[in-house]
Amino acid sequence: MDYLGFSKALDEKKRVTKRGVDYWMGRDLMTMLSYAAWDKFEGVVEKAKEAATNGGYDSLDHFSRTAKMVLIGSGAQRDRADWYLTRLACYLVAMNADSSKPEVGLAMIYFAVQTRLQEVLQKEMEQLSEEEKRVQLRLRVMHNNHRLAGAAKEAGVTRFGLFQDAGFRGLYGGLGLPDVKAKKGLMKSEDLLDNVSRLELSAHDFKATVTEQRLSQGVKGEGRAIETHRAVGNEIRQVMVRENGVKPESLPKQPSIRNIVQKRRRALKKGEA
Numbered sequence: 001m002d003y004l005g006f007s008k009a010l011d012e013k014k015r016v017t018k019r020g021v022d023y024w025m026g027r028d029l030m031t032m033l034s035y036a037a038w039d040k041f042e043g044v045v046e047k048a049k050e051a052a053t054n055g056g057y058d059s060l061d062h063f064s065r066t067a068k069m070v071l072i073g074s075g076a077q078r079d080r081a082d083w084y085l086t087r088l089a090c091y092l093v094a095m096n097a098d099s100s101k102p103e104v105g106l107a108m109i110y111f112a113v114q115t116r117l118q119e120v121l122q123k124e125m126e127q128l129s130e131e132e133k134r135v136q137l138r139l140r141v142m143h144n145n146h147r148l149a150g151a152a153k154e155a156g157v158t159r160f161g162l163f164q165d166a167g168f169r170g171l172y173g174g175l176g177l178p179d180v181k182a183k184k185g186l187m188k189s190e191d192l193l194d195n196v197s198r199l200e201l202s203a204h205d206f207k208a209t210v211t212e213q214r215l216s217q218g219v220k221g222e223g224r225a226i227e228t229h230r231a232v233g234n235e236i237r238q239v240m241v242r243e244n245g246v247k248p249e250s251l252p253k254q255p256s257i258r259n260i261v262q263k264r265r266r267a268l269k270k271g272e273a
Contacts, residue, residue: 006032006106024090026083033094034103038081045083048092062089087111130198135260137201138193142265144208151215155225166226167207170233172249184253194258199244200251207236 013028035041049059064084091111097104157163172180181192211232219228241247
């Protein structure tokens, strides 16, 4: 098998946790590395765990042994062990496997490249400018507000202006959008969320996400949905005041990111077309 075919097969074996973490099952990897005996492969896993510890990693974060009972002859059962292995764990397994196997060499390349890409992406995220972080969060707020509108519709909301205003007033202590924009020194034509800090954007993001979740848990009727949005906004406001000692309407305006957000949205839509 060539590298492209091998990497495609590994991609197909990959699984993802609810938190978005990639992992592979040990028995799947054993087959990919051409190991026929489970006990020999487990010996490789144990060496990989030791390598992880020596490298300063907590092996429990990357290697998790599991077992389930399977039927054998005459209705008897036996333990069938397996491993949950993160990307790093798989890389270390390949590093400690039999290097004479061609598949092991291919696996080392695959997991080394993927692990490095993940490290680079994380580093880039840490080095993002404040402006870029605001842009990414602003786009996420747009996405979550769209999801919230769908949940509101399912709950029976038809007057979406009132629904949005209720959440807004809950977050801003009863102030409407025009009052908040005036307080921050924004013009009527400016979009509030293009001119606020990450903290304020995060509050809107959290408000949309929590409200969507609550509406999806059985809230029915426009009145109840509107009150739910207002209540969530107020809860988040209270957290901000308690934890940060600041009211969202008192946070200063920030340089507009409108042009960047619009360009990014057009690029995203073009990519989806």
